[in-house]
Amino acid sequence: MNEQAVSQDAALGRVILSAHNIAKSFGNVHALKNVNFDVHYGQVTTLFGENGAGKSTLMKILSGVMQPSSGDIILEGEPVHFSSTTEAQRQGISIIHQELSLAPNLNVRDNVFMGREIVGKGGVDYAEEARQTRQLMEELDEPIDPLTPVEDLRLGQQQIVEIARALSVDSRILIMDEPTSALSASEVEVLFRVIRDLKSRGVSLVYISHHLEEALTVTDHAVVLRDGAMTAYARREDIDLEWIVRNMVGDNFDLGSPPDGYAMGEAVLSLEGITVPDASVPGRAVVDDVSLSVRAGEIVCIYGLMGAGRTELLESVAGRGEISAGRVLLHGEDITRLSIAERIENGLVLVPEDRQRDGLVQTMSVGENLSLASIGAFTKGLLTSRGRERQVVQASISNVHIKTDGAAASIGSLSGGNQQKVVIGKMMATHPRVVLLDEPSRGIDIGAKAEVFKLLSEGAAQQGLAVVFSTSEVGECLSIAHRIVVMSRGRVAAEFGADATKEEIMAASGEAVVA
Known part of the structure; x- marks a missing residue:
């Protein structure tokens, strides 16, 4: 073992960054209440908590986005004060925000190096920026052309660009606030490989995720915030899923089961051979001849990996995307050519995936x-x-x-x-009479997720709503859905009842089942 490896092993686990008695108030709202939080060298500290618990506020303070009302930040044993993200980055601290902070009108290269342009003798060295951007994209297994406008990328690809920008800074402390919220299962695996590589190089990471089981696979230390205060801390070997949920919300929430005890009505929404063209590839369809019927009071889940076509299908049904073939019937009436507003008036609504841009x-x-x-x-x-x-x-x-x-x-x-x-x-x-929801739980904690699914379940049972929601989480398929439709490569690959298994659903989508 070389001297550098010996030195790194000796440092592994020691506290590199500490927040001491951090408090933050917004008027009468106390977002943080004397929180103590440690980041360990070369390890992952995961921060758990419901929405509004103060997680993002604490991370914004540690990364210089905002300043605390009181308390101290200690870096390598010395007090520090960050008045901006630039100052924090100079000290080696970077953050990947929960909400994307990209400039959609710029290309991928310019977003990655925004504010940190590589300057040569003749000005900005765009060729070198493009080279480094392409290398980062290759490391993340996302072969995106550096000159591609960000606004042309799907949400998951935009999240990859956000991650690439943070990695380009070469930080010693990297904060990841919900980095996987828009990623497919395969993209998450790539990110976890990157995290393991960063740890091996001595990078310290702070990880925030509402995907609890997912977070357990990468964490070394767990901290729970509740109502702005730290309620629990433990090392990975001392915790499990039940420990996290108990400290987060006090009770073990589940997402419910398919509502029953009532008779479903007639078909409210019928899709007949829906085909949606790929705007970027002439002659290719992102949704290919999909037919589906949903009854009043029925809850249907559409499951698929990123790129399966589920988002494009829901958006086209809601009037936001072009339909090149097929019909959308609402109560038997053809609404294929109606505007979005007219569809809403007729009782068909969509809750979009990207709340910031579209909702x-x-x-x-x-x-x-x-x-x-x-x-x-x-x-x-x-x-x-x-x-x-x-x-x-x-x-x-x-x-x-x-x-x-x-x-x-x-x-x-x-x-x-x-x-x-x-x-x-x-x-x-x-x-509405028909509610379409594209990834309705994206960025929502377990308690809020349970509330949303309860709302949908009650809407179907008590009001006769026809509910269609898409998800990339198998656990959500196995909650309130009466029927599960699996999409792959733009087509319906399989259909299951509420008694389906995780393995059946994942196999139908083409996703490898991880033991």
Whole structure:
């Protein structure tokens, strides 16, 4: 063993970064309450907690995005103060944010090196930036051309670019806030390989994820936050899934089971031979001749890996994507050529996968976002009934259990999970008959996930809603769905009842089953 390896082994596990009694307040809201948190050299410290527990706030403080109200940050035994992310990066601390912070109008290369351009004798060395970007993409098993505009990439690919940008800084402490929220199973495996490689090079990592079982495979230390305070700490060998859930929410939540005890109605939504063209590859279809019928009161789960076509299918049914062949029938009526607004008026709504880009207006308040889709219900001509709007907003906040200071609060003040609830509440306020949800649990913790699935289950059982949701998590398929449709390469590969097994579903999707 060489001297460098001996030195690294001796340092392994020692505390490299500490947060001492960190507190952070936003007005009367105490986001963090005297939190103590350690990062260990060459190891992964995973931070668990529900949405709103303070995880992202703590990470933003450690990475210089914001400053604490009180408390100290100790780096290598010395107190430090970061007034910006640039200062934190100079000290070797980088963060991959939960919400993507890419510039969609720029290409991949320019996003990776934004603010850190490689300058040569003749100015910016774009060729070298492209070379390094291509190398990073190869390491992440995502052969994206460095000159590709980010806005042309699917959400999972954008997440890979975000990860590549953080890796390009060559940090000694890397914070990953929900890095796998938009990744497929195969992409997650690549990321975990990168994490193992970074650890072998002495990089310290902080990992945040709502995918609890997934996080357990990479963590060395576990810390749980609850309501802004640290409630538990343990080493990996001393914890399991039950320990995490118990310390996070107090009870072992599950996602429920298919609602029963009622008769399903007639087919509400029927898809006949739906084909969606690939805008980037002429002659290729991302959805190829898909037919599906959903009854009133039925919950159908569409499962598939990234690129299977499930997102494109739901978006085309909702009117957001082109259909080159086939028909969409709602209550037997052909709505294939109707606009998005007309489909909403007819009772068909979509909760999109990317809440930031497609589901929310960042300049609007919580209440304004909630009432946006149902504005016609309280508007006549140029006049708006503010009283009726307030009723709609308050009912949505209550029904979907949104944690907020009130309807006037900024949408950006909410945690990721509560923002997702706003998107769901906004669409439910239109009183739909068919609800399409594309990855509805993305960025939502286990407690909030249970609430969302309970809401869908009650909607199907009590209101006769036809519910179709897509997911890349097998566990979600085996929760409230009466029927599971597996997609692969744009086609329906298999269909199962509620008694399907994890192995059957994964095998049908072409995904390797990991023991």
